[in-house]
Amino acid sequence: MNSSFHSIDAALSTNPSNGDVIGRYPYESIEHLDRSVGLSMQGFKAWSGTTVQTRLDMLARMAAVLRRDIEALARMATREMGKPIVQARAEVEKCAVLCDWYAQNGAAILGDQSTAIGEQAYVSYLPLGPVLAVMPWNFPYWQVLRGAVPILLGGNAYVLKHAPNVMGCAYLVEAAWLEAGVPPGAFSVLNITPELVAKAIVDPRIAAVAVTGSVRAGSAIAAQAGAALKKTVLELGGSDPFIVLADADLESAVKAAVVGRFQNTGQICIAAKRIILEAPIAAAFTERFVQAVSALQIGDPADETTYIGPMARYDLRDELDTQVQRTVEAGAEVLLGASKMAGKGNYYEPTVLAGVRPGMVAFDQETFGPVAALTVAESVDDAIDLANNSEFGLSGALWTQNKDLARQLARRVDTGGIFVNGFSASDPRVPIGGVKKSGYGRELSHYGVHEFMNAQTVWFDRT
Structure with missing residues (x-):
């Protein structure tokens, strides 16, 4: 091949x-x-x-x-x-x-x-x-x-x-x-x-x-x-935070996180690469998220039912796998996937890693493929600190039903965009761009x- x-x-x-x-x-x-x-x-x-x-x-x-x-x-x-x-x-x-x-x-x-x-x-x-x-x-x-x-x-x-x-x-x-x-x-x-x-x-x-x-x-x-x-x-590059606070609409947040991370086989600059969960809802979100990701259809990209196709290049798949394995070796838990798929094509299993923390590769680096990193925050302030603990600052998402709080927190996140109760996207009506690296x-x-x-x-x- x-x-x-x-x-x-x-x-x-x-x-x-x-x-x-x-x-x-x-x-x-x-x-x-x-x-x-x-x-x-x-x-x-x-x-x-x-x-x-x-x-x-x-x-x-x-x-x-x-x-x-x-x-x-x-x-x-x-x-x-x-x-x-x-x-x-x-x-x-x-x-x-x-x-x-x-x-x-x-x-x-x-x-x-x-x-x-x-x-x-x-x-x-x-x-x-x-x-x-x-x-x-x-x-x-x-x-x-x-x-x-x-x-x-x-x-x-x-x-x-x-x-x-x-x-x-x-x-x-x-x-x-x-x-x-x-x-x-x-x-x-x-x-x-x-x-x-x-x-x-x-x-x-x-x-x-x-x-x-x-x-x-x-x-x-x-x-x-x-x-x-x-x-x-x-x-x-980007390593966008997807912050879910304790009062979020959990069902909607899970659906948005799946699309925000796995569309285009996860090969998006503004994908939800670091999913930061406030502790009270972390377990419930994780269970629903893993279930939803496991249901994604993987296969021939020419097939109308396929949601996850091959990665664009073999070298990028190898690089992603190395990032995943190093993250697991550092203590992250594999909830789903975490390996290259056998057979023809550059396929990588849709992957969910839990317990990802600063200092681990999947937190510190951009992962450009179908890999989601879950991190638990002890409080709202901790969630914001984790979001900003990155050399990147492209975009991000914030899930809360308190719009006044969302406006306050958005100003504290070091990114070029914040999407409240949604996932990051580009639209001709609003600017897109980043800060930091x-x-x-x-x-x-x-x-x-x-x-x-x-x-x-x-x-x-x-x-």
């Missing part, structure tokens, strides 16, 4: 269900990179000169293209990274909804902003140029479009460096944008090695850089961009547009 996701000279698209290579994409040369960046600059000049209404109309067409091709797009994601087909369709539809929202609200976001000075001064939002985006594989469409839609709406060009194991998805997205009406080069795909990514970052024609990925990748790219004085937005900057909402724009002050007749 060939489980590689790249070779010396090419990116390989490998079906994680069986290891079959389904696509081979030779890496592009430095000469091709130069031509591609040059084309993106031409695309930027053409696109930035269009009216806002032209861009809004394009987004509406993009939504229609995505919905028309939803089955082909979804099946490519299922084949390339193992996403269960029902969830893959939902991802494509979410991208269409994203286009709809910006098509309806983009004019207000891009309008001139008044100031305290009055009519004499205002702020205009102007595009910066081509934005290089280094994106991950776990949501091969959503991760791309949630950045590309606001960036393109602002009149910038978008240059995609996608993960090597989902290049088929990357080229489908590029074709959709061209059909929707962006000029050639305004959205483009690079298939290049990390060494050439570094050269792209420092190319003077690249105006800024967006990264979604690991802390290591984000740190390296940010250093390169910083040396070239390029703006960056980073959405990096989860990165900086924001995507979505008006923030995602303005991050990559020049806020230009225009002041008349100042005396």
Whole structure:
């Protein structure tokens, strides 16, 4: 079985269900990179000169293209990274909804902003140029479009460096944008090695850089961009707390925790990775949670009934298993799973670990797969302290029926988002982003547009 996701000279698209290579994409040369960046600059000049209404109309067409091709797009994601087909369709539809929202609200976001000075001064939002985006594989469409839609709406060009194991998805997205009406080069795909990514970052024609990925990748790219004085937005790792207080609606909290941890086979930055339970309800929650997780359907991601598919890459499955075993060796209790599944494919048993504490790998590190870590807190304050005992700060959830208490506690949790009586999710109407080693900057909402724009002050007749 060939489980590689790249070779010396090419990116390989490998079906994680069986290891079959389904696509081979030779890496592009430095000469091709130069031509591609040059084309993106031409695309930027053409696109930035269009009216806002032209861009809004394009987004509406993009939504229609995505919905028309939803089955082909979804099946490519299922084949390339193992996403269960029902969830893959939902991802494509979410991208269409994203286009709809910006098509309806983009004019207000891009309008001139008044100031305290009055009519004499205002702020205009102007595009910066081509934005290089280094994106991950776990949501091969959503991760791309949630950045590309606001960036393109602002009149910038978008240059995609996608993960090597989902290049088929990357080229489908590029074709959709061209059909929707962006000029050639305004959205483009690079298939290049990390060494050439570094050269792209420092190319003077690249105006800024967006990264979604690991802390290591984000740190390296940010250093390169910083040396070239390029703006960056980073959405990096997460180890999100899912806090359940004693007065929570237990049945709803359990259902949300299962979805929040195990959808997309647990391969989500904002997944409920550390479930922190206030002591009085810990036993009851744990019993119901284990029962619900054990009922999840594991199997072929192309099967409509599958909820847990294979992990996207064999090396990531091995890394996850090492994290689980080290956590168990440190004293955690295995309530469910905790091993690789036999047979073809990168399958890992849905796993629940109890008694996970600070200092254990599953508490301290990000676990990117179908593994839930349960921790008991002795009090509300202890729960907040445990939640903040992390180098990450992406998102989190808080379950309590006391909304006033929830508002107070939300301000004490060091994350970019808190979802009260729900699980973390991304939505075009609100920003997403993190603090600490989860990165900086924001995507979505008006923030995602303005991050990559020049806020230009225009002041008349100042005396």
